[in-house]
Amino acid sequence: MTEGPGTQGLEQVLEPSGWKLLQSLPPYDERAALPLGARLREAGHAPELVAAVLTQAKLRAKGRDKFGEFADRMLFTADGLEQATRLPIAALHARRFRDAGISSLADLGCGIGGDAMAAAALDLEVLAVDRDPTTVAVATVNLMPFEGARAELGQAQDHDPARTEGIWLDPARRRPAAGRASGSVRLRDPEEYSPPLSTVVDLARRLGQAGSGRGGADEDGALGAKLGPGIDHDALPAGTETQWLSWHGQVLEATCWFGPLASAGTQRSALVIDRGGAHRLAPRGTPEADPHTGELGAHLYEPDGAVIRAGLLGEVARDLDARTLDPSIAYLTSDQRISTPFASGYSVRDVMPFSLKRLTSYLREHRLGILEIKKRGTAVEPDELRRKLRPRRFGEERATLVLTRIGGEQHVIVASPHPRPPGD
Incomplete structure (x- = not known):
């Protein structure tokens, strides 16, 4: 066998004694791994086997995210689990x-x-x-x-x-x-x-x-x-x-x-899976046309990535009676608030040309200290902006900042997420 991350000693785990040892381990706990390994070696188990079964126990714990309880009886490689x-x-x-x-x-x-x-x-x-x-x-x-x-x-x-x-x-x-x-x-x-x-x-x-x-x-x-x-x-x-x-x-x-x-x-479709289930979107009826560009409305919509990748932005825009803020950016805006699984919605509170000084003053005035920062079509990085703003000093009010282009110019949209529908 070719050894790589998560495969060392796998041959020993596949032996009946190795499998029995793996199955006897308690649920994996990172803090208890070192003392558990020491006890297993003191009990006479080979160091290579101990390392291998502990690696498998760790991968099983991580594998629960993808495989649920099935992971507790599976074998993994690190690369195999990731992919x-x-x-x-x-x-x-x-x-x-x-x-x-x-x-x-x-x-x-x-x-x-x-x-x-x-x-x-x-x-x-x-x-x-x-x-x-x-x-x-x-x-x-x-x-x-x-x-x-x-x-x-x-x-x-x-x-x-x-x-x-x-x-x-x-x-x-x-x-x-x-x-x-x-x-x-x-x-x-x-x-x-x-x-x-x-x-x-x-x-x-x-x-x-x-x-x-x-x-x-x-x-x-x-x-x-x-x-x-x-x-x-x-x-x-x-x-x-x-x-x-x-x-x-x-x-x-x-x-x-x-x-x-x-x-x-x-030829192209999107499947969006959320807590409400699986939602499929495909071209309907007439050939899809690109949404037109217009002014910022009362609501902003961020289409799901699968919708954008599938090239179905026009389908969502038609459902929302929405337009884009810039022809090259996949944000939609509408005067109506409509719930859709294919886009996250936000109520627009304010908008301003991007300026760090002006934004800082605005956040202080409105006591906005808990921020979600999103961006499309701008070189400003959210983490860098957060470090410069240090928003926690302004207060405990919440807002979403959307950094994007409107009419070719850099702007900041201050918004609040639409409440999630029941079950979502």
């Missing part, structure tokens, strides 16, 4: 295959097996494939509770599409940073992914030709692939649907759906 799909999102991926009538799925580049687990939990037969032996071993353990799932060593480029009805891919979209011992950089060009987007497109075509992916000889098969959220729209394959997904305000992925998994006539 893994959150289980609720993986379930949405799996549901799309199931709803299209797909009963068997190959997860190519499966990582630690998050998407494969979700598919197996929905009773799909799952073949999880990865090119890294350590990762395959980890995925094998994580898939053990599911009778219809198995993991094996392999590469997407060599996969036979006829083995399953559907294919899921999560191509590697990072490479090691040049000249650095650790760290990586995001890849912008989808042809630099591993596998590249052209290979993904070819797999979808061959899956359709195999007749196992619910497609015809001239149709793509049932394939889904993660892309980088910043992918250029011109690079999206024809006849597919790419959906940008945000999780509680954070854009996590763009997924390209082929063949029967794509919504007819929809």
Whole structure:
């Protein structure tokens, strides 16, 4: 096995005695880790095994954020956990295959097996494939509770599409940073992914030709692939649907759906997940037009990042009867207060040209000391501005400061967030 962060000693953890020791550990507590490790070594356990099980315990605690209670019986690598799909999102991926009538799925580049687990939990037969032996071993353990799932060593480029009805891919979209011992950089060009987007497109075509992916000889098969959220729209394959997904305000992925998994006539969509549920936005009816630019109204709206990435700002503007403050900035403004899952709303309290001296006087006069600072289209950095303002000295009143351009000039909008709807 190739060792990396979170993999040292993993072979020993996979032995029955190592697994038993891992399962016997109490819930991970950073403060208790050192004395616990000392006690385990005093009890005769090898230092390498003790370090390995404590690393796994720490990763399990961190993994609860993505996998909930499932994390307590999983194995992880540090990189695998960081890159893994959150289980609720993986379930949405799996549901799309199931709803299209797909009963068997190959997860190519499966990582630690998050998407494969979700598919197996929905009773799909799952073949999880990865090119890294350590990762395959980890995925094998994580898939053990599911009778219809198995993991094996392999590469997407060599996969036979006829083995399953559907294919899921999560191509590697990072490479090691040049000249650095650790760290990586995001890849912008989808042809630099591993596998590249052209290979993904070819797999979808061959899956359709195999007749196992619910497609015809001239149709793509049932394939889904993660892309980088910043992918250029011109690079999206024809006849597919790419959906940008945000999780509680954070854009996590763009997924390209082929063949029967794509919504007819929809090339781009957004899925916004918040405490109120999952909300889908796609072009409706007439072709979307860019919103017009106008004066600041009584309300300001900050569209969700998935909406912006999907190029659907005009759809939200139409729903809000809104306009932009500047053609190049994705803030919307309207005279109406309307609740939407696709944008955060603010009531405008005041607006002024940007000036540190004038802003300081305003905050002091209105006793505004608890500030949320947002920016778009300006070089001013919120953290730097906060250090210069030292707002806590002004009082205990709250406000949101929005730094942006209006009519090409730098301005500060003083606003208050709209109250959240019940359940949000």
